[in-house]
Amino acid sequence: GAVVSQHPSRVICKSGTSVKIECRSLDFQATTMFWYRQFPKQSLMLMATSNEGSKATYEQGVEKDKFLINHASLTLSTLTVTSAHPEDSSFYICSARKTGVSGTNEKLFFGSGTQLSVL
Amino acid sequence: EDQVTQSPEALRLQEGESSSLNCSYTVSGLRGLFWYRQDPGKGPEFLFTLYSAGEEKEKERLKATLTKKESFLHITAPKPEDSATYLCAVQSYNTDKLIFGTGTRLQVFP
Numbered sequence: 001g002a003v004v005s006q007h008p009s010r011v012i013c014k015s016g017t018s019v020k021i022e023c024r025s026l027d028f029q030a031t032t033m034f035w036y037r038q039f040p041k042q043s044l045m046l047m048a049t050s051n052e053g054s055k056a057t058y059e060q061g062v063e064k065d066k067f068l069i070n071h072a073s074l075t076l077s078t079l080t081v082t083s084a085h086p087e088d089s090s091f092y093i094c095s096a097r098k099t100g101v102s103g104t105n106e107k108l109f110f111g112s113g114t115q116l117s118v119l
Numbered sequence: 120e121d122q123v124t125q126s127p128e129a130l131r132l133q134e135g136e137s138s139s140l141n142c143s144y145t146v147s148g149l150r151g152l153f154w155y156r157q158d159p160g161k162g163p164e165f166l167f168t169l170y171s172a173g174e175e176k177e178k179e180r181l182k183a184t185l186t187k188k189e190s191f192l193h194i195t196a197p198k199p200e201d202s203a204t205y206l207c208a209v210q211s212y213n214t215d216k217l218i219f220g221t222g223t224r225l226q227v228f229p
Contacts (some may be wrong), residue, residue: 032215037175043206043221046161058149093162108153108217110162 006111
């Protein structure tokens with residue numbers, strides 16, 4: 001199956017610092033990537049949709065100036081948590097959409113997630 | 120508003136004890152219903168996509184079915200390695216977004 005690589009898997013940072021998370025589609029091109037946030041024992045909450053070459057679309061309640069998303073190529077999207085605070089501590093997961101040759105059979109593949117802990 | 124409800128929240132099974140997980144949904148025009156498996160501290164792993172009522176898909180001990188209102192994930196003779204959280208998500212024709220349920224935490228003990 002398709003592989004989506006996410007780094008780092010775990011990061012601990014001090015309050016006020018910025019953290020960058022990378023999401024790469026290793027064996028396919030992804031025009032669209034998604035960023036999710038997950039709290040313990042809760043479901044995935046979509047934060048934003050990242051489209052290659054254009055601005056990300058943020059979900060209601062997600063601060064675009066705090067969670068900066070860049071999708072500079074067809075295989076890489078980054079999420080930067082700026083001026084992180086303890087309440088930003090969470091599990092962040094990216095996903096990339098792979099579409100079949102005929103435009104159907106769409107699948108969404110996920111990265112392995114990043115556990116962010118802000119002290 | 121698109122919505123996904125999964126039940127039960129948690130399920131404990133003995134090895135070999137078959138069961139089913141439920142995913143009820145409301146969506147304005149179903150584009151696809153997805154099942155994922157998630158292990159602790161990991162991202163979701165794709166299992167199935169179902170597109171229309173009556174469709175069924177199988178993979179090893181898992182079988183997913185779909186009706187107009189719900190989907191079931193049947194687990195036949197589960198093994199301890201099937202222990203994980205199983206997530207259901209729907210995608211509508213209106214948006215690109217996947218709306219996830221809260222998942223069913225499955226534990227299979229020997």
